[in-house]
Amino acid sequence: MTEPGRRNRRLLGLPLLATAMLVGACADGGGDAGQGPTSTPAPTPTTSGTPSPSSSGRGPVTIPRSAFVDLPGELRKSASQPMEVTDALPRLCAEEFASGGRSVTASAAMTAIYKQPKDRPENVPYGTLNQTVFAFEDTGATDYLRRVRAAVTSCRSFPQSEITVTVRSEPMAGVGDDALLVTLTRPATGLDGTRTGGTTTSQITVVQVADAVSVVHDQGWEGTSNNPDLTDDFARATVRSLDSWQR
Numbered sequence: 309m310t311e312p313g314r315r316n317r318r319l320l321g322l323p324l325l326a327t328a329m330l331v332g333a334c335a336d337g338g339g340d341a342g343q344g345p346t347s348t349p350a351p352t353p354t355t356s357g358t359p360s361p362s363s364s365g366r367g368p369v370t371i372p373r374s375a376f377v378d379l380p381g382e383l384r385k386s387a388s389q390p391m392e393v394t395d396a397l398p399r400l401c402a403e404e405f406a407s408g409g410r411s412v413t414a415s416a417a418m419t420a421i422y423k424q425p426k427d428r429p430e431n432v433p434y435g436t437l438n439q440t441v442f443a444f445e446d447t448g449a450t451d452y453l454r455r456v457r458a459a460v461t462s463c464r465s466f467p468q469s470e471i472t473v474t475v476r477s478e479p480m481a482g483v484g485d486d487a488l489l490v491t492l493t494r495p496a497t498g499l500d501g502t503r504t505g506g507t508t509t510s511q512i513t514v515v516q517v518a519d520a521v522s523v524v525h526d527q528g529w530e531g532t533s534n535n536p537d538l539t540d541d542f543a544r545a546t547v548r549s550l551d552s553w554q555r
Contacts, residue, residue: 369413375441375520375553376418377545382425385433393417396438398512398525400475400492401463404456405440405514405523411448416441435534437542438525441550449516453486456514460490471495471503480540484547486516489539497531508533513543517550 378388396417397405407415417440421433444452460477467473473494480487490512496504510527511534524542526534 369443371414371416371441371443372553375416375522375549376439377420377437377522377524377542377549379420379422379437383422385421385423388418388420391417391419391438393440396440396525397523398438398492400460400473401466402459404459404463405512407442407452410451411444411446412442413445414443433529435526435528435532438527439546440523442521442523444519444521449519449521450486452521453488453514453516457488460488468494469501471497480513480515480543483540483543484515484517484550487543488514489543490514491536499530509536510534511536511539513539513546515543515546515550517547518554520550520554522546522550 376388378384393415396419397403399405417438420437420439421435422437423431423434427434442449442452457477460475463475465472465474471494473492476491476493478489478491480489492510492512493507494509496506496508498504508528508531510525512526513522513524515522515524524546526539526542528534
């Protein structure tokens with residue numbers, strides 16, 4: 309396995325990430341006090357050319373496969389899989405990224421495992437992407453970003469497995485209608501929890517496009533650092549997938 313210090317080198321020459329159809333669908337279930345309406349992603353979208361989230365009462369809102377980001381072949385370690393929204397959303401000081409059911413018409417989540425472009429098949433993965441997509445009505449998407457930004461700003465650090473994780477947030481200019489980058493930094497540890505020196509990072513991007521928001525949690529494999537050089541590519545691929553769905 310590559311030493312953690314070498315994990316941060318730049319991955320040069322990567323093409324822009326393409327959006328592709330992923331498994332995922334979710335129907336309107338009415339507002340609730342938790343994460344909002346959810347359902348198990350179906351093998352295929354329930355309709356073709358799903359319209360943008362709407363409060364017009366035209367029937368259930370569907371989050372199709374195209375709303376999620378697919379990794380290009382050189383980064384894909386294994387096929388993406390559906391997961392529960394409550395498991396996909398990161399937790400810091402509290403439930404900063406939960407929707408609370410406010411104005412949510414649909415939500416769904418997927419997880420993807422990725423690698424480095426030239427890794428051998430037998431190599432361990434490089435990292436994981438847990439992505440949640442929320443569909444909102446009215447001003448729900450804008451309100452959600454505002455709540456998340458305030459909540460993350462208030463959480464400067466939090467305890468996790470007897471270590472302290474520090475939190476830094478910053479806007480992502482020119483990404484979607486609004487976007488936030490959150491970087492989590494913690495002491496580096498081995499699999500047994502013993503500190504090994506230095507630090508590791510993971511990053512969360514929150515991207516709004518029209519009436520939808522995507523939360524992507526990028527984590528290195530088994531406690532190692534993610535690669536910040538890929539963050540912008542992941543975020544812009546998120547914009548393309550959300551925009552394509554809502555056209």
